[in-house]
Amino acid sequence: MEHSTAPSIGASRNQRDLVSGILVFIIADLIVFGMLFTGFMVDRSKELAVFNQSANTLNYQLGLLNLLILVTSGLCVVFAVTAAREGRITALRNWILAAFLIGAGFGVSKAIEYGDKFAHDIGMHTNAFYMYYFALTGAHFLHFLGGMGALAFIWFYSLRHAAAPDFRGKIEAVGLYWHMVDLLWILIFPLLYVLGLQWQPCP
Amino acid sequence: MNDPRMFNTEAYFRYYNPVLSNESYFKYWRVCAAMGPVFLAAFIVCWGVLGSNIPPIPADFTADQLAQHFRTNYNEVRAGMSGAMLFGCLYLPWTLAIYKVMQLINRNENDIVSTLQMWGGALTVVPLVTSSVFWLTGAYRPDELDPKTLQMLYDQGWLLIDMFYFITTIPMVCIGVAGLTDQREKPLFPRWACWYSIWAGLSFLFELLMPFFKSGLFARQGWLNFWVEFVVWFAYILIITFFTMKAIPRLAKEREDMLNRA
Numbered sequence: 001m002e003h004s005t006a007p008s009i010g011a012s013r014n015q016r017d018l019v020s021g022i023l024v025f026i027i028a029d030l031i032v033f034g035m036l037f038t039g040f041m042v043d044r045s046k047e048l049a050v051f052n053q054s055a056n057t058l059n060y061q062l063g064l065l066n067l068l069i070l071v072t073s074g075l076c077v078v079f080a081v082t083a084a085r086e087g088r089i090t091a092l093r094n095w096i097l098a099a100f101l102i103g104a105g106f107g108v109s110k111a112i113e114y115g116d117k118f119a120h121d122i123g124m125h126t127n128a129f130y131m132y133y134f135a136l137t138g139a140h141f142l143h144f145l146g147g148m149g150a151l152a153f154i155w156f157y158s159l160r161h162a163a164a165p166d167f168r169g170k171i172e173a174v175g176l177y178w179h180m181v182d183l184l185w186i187l188i189f190p191l192l193y194v195l196g197l198q199w200q201p202c203p
Numbered sequence: 204m205n206d207p208r209m210f211n212t213e214a215y216f217r218y219y220n221p222v223l224s225n226e227s228y229f230k231y232w233r234v235c236a237a238m239g240p241v242f243l244a245a246f247i248v249c250w251g252v253l254g255s256n257i258p259p260i261p262a263d264f265t266a267d268q269l270a271q272h273f274r275t276n277y278n279e280v281r282a283g284m285s286g287a288m289l290f291g292c293l294y295l296p297w298t299l300a301i302y303k304v305m306q307l308i309n310r311n312e313n314d315i316v317s318t319l320q321m322w323g324g325a326l327t328v329v330p331l332v333t334s335s336v337f338w339l340t341g342a343y344r345p346d347e348l349d350p351k352t353l354q355m356l357y358d359q360g361w362l363l364i365d366m367f368y369f370i371t372t373i374p375m376v377c378i379g380v381a382g383l384t385d386q387r388e389k390p391l392f393p394r395w396a397c398w399y400s401i402w403a404g405l406s407f408l409f410e411l412l413m414p415f416f417k418s419g420l421f422a423r424q425g426w427l428n429f430w431v432e433f434v435v436w437f438a439y440i441l442i443i444t445f446f447t448m449k450a451i452p453r454l455a456k457e458r459e460d461m462l463n464r465a
Contacts, residue, residue: 021394023398024399025399025401029402032431035426035431039427124412135412142408
């Protein structure tokens with residue numbers, strides 16, 4: 001029976017799985033989000049003024065902050081995975097915790113943003129732009145919550161199961177997933193917040 | 204060999220018990236698994252083509268336009284829905300075949316996940332069949348019912364079949380979760396199929412938006428909430444059937460080897 005010591009994506013014991021595990025989930029998600037982005041661009045071309053006007057009401061500073069939060073959190077996950085590969089469990093847990101706490105800032109920021117929209121009676125039905133805004137950021141947020149749950153799972157799981165054979169596979173899979181959450185925001189941010197942004201000249 | 208303390212589930216008790224020959228033990232498994240594609244083909248023809256559900260009649264059609272559909276196509280809809288209600292029930296034996304395979308994925312796991320899959324898959328028959336009865340009702344006396352009633356019946360069918368998705372999400376996620384516990388060198392359900400099953404089940408969550416839209420991608424006829432969701436579900440049925448069918452002879456071989464050693 002062959003055993004592999006290489007990190008195992010998707011906890012597959014069979015290293016010959018070509019499109020293994022979590023990558024399927026990630027690719028499928030990216031395909032659907034890609035379709036949503038395409039739909040956004042197509043609908044935007046039909047109502048350019050509405051889309052641009054609405055885009056300008058978004059807080060691009062918060063969007064940028066979200067980007068920084070997720071990228072930094074992703075970096076912590078990179079360090080966590082490296083630590084896991086080197087068997088440094090305490091470091092792994094610390095980096096996962098850091099990733100989680102920094103990532104939590106995204107949740108706070110989202111609450112502020114959505115709260116502001118609802119306070120101004122802006123919802124999915126306000127216009128087509130906002131439909132996409134809430135759909136894209138909402139779907140992304142659900143993925144973010146799933147990712148936070150996965151990070152918490154790794155943190156607790158590593159307490160007792162650090163020696164389990166599929167442990168590193170699990171961490172690699174969670175790491176990849178978290179990078180996908182990051183990647184999605186890197187695509188959503190310019191699409192919603194930057195495209196159509198009209199810069200006001202300084203007074 | 205028959206010491207009950209050896210078996211963590213009843214499934215393994217029967218599996219290790221040599222009272223049943225291999226032929227008896229695996230009898231009907233393949234027939235049940237084959238019901239998946241039979242269901243799919245029949246459902247597409249009956250529910251989809253005859254019943255005018257592929258694609259659904261747009262939610263932003265007027266009541267009069269919808270009434271026109273029922274008053275013109277009532278016989279096709281009657282035939283289609285009768286077939287849908289019959290073949291929809293095949294989701295049950297199909298689910299059972301998967302359940303039997305799932306029970307033997309990992310002997311160190313209990314049978315909670317496989318049982319959840321069984322119930323979830325069996326209860327999936329409910330939205331498939333009950334939604335069809337609403338469309339059937341619309342086609343039963345279309346000239347005597349007023350347009351608004353006909354519209355409500357058509358809407359109700361779609362709201363049921365679309366919004367009852369979670370009962371199907373549960374078994375889809377369960378198959379993936381259980382499949383991932385497989386310790387075999389070559390898992391019964393490959394990793395990618397497990398993850399696809401989990402993803403596909405969760406992707407139905409977009410249907411949460413369906414009641415809020417009469418047009419666009421989130422409406423019942425939208426490219427996302429109809430085309431993407433249904434194609435993803437159909438593909439899942441084919442993929443899982445394929446690996447369930449392949450698993451059965453493998454499990455038979457494993458059991459034969461085990462009985463020969465005993």
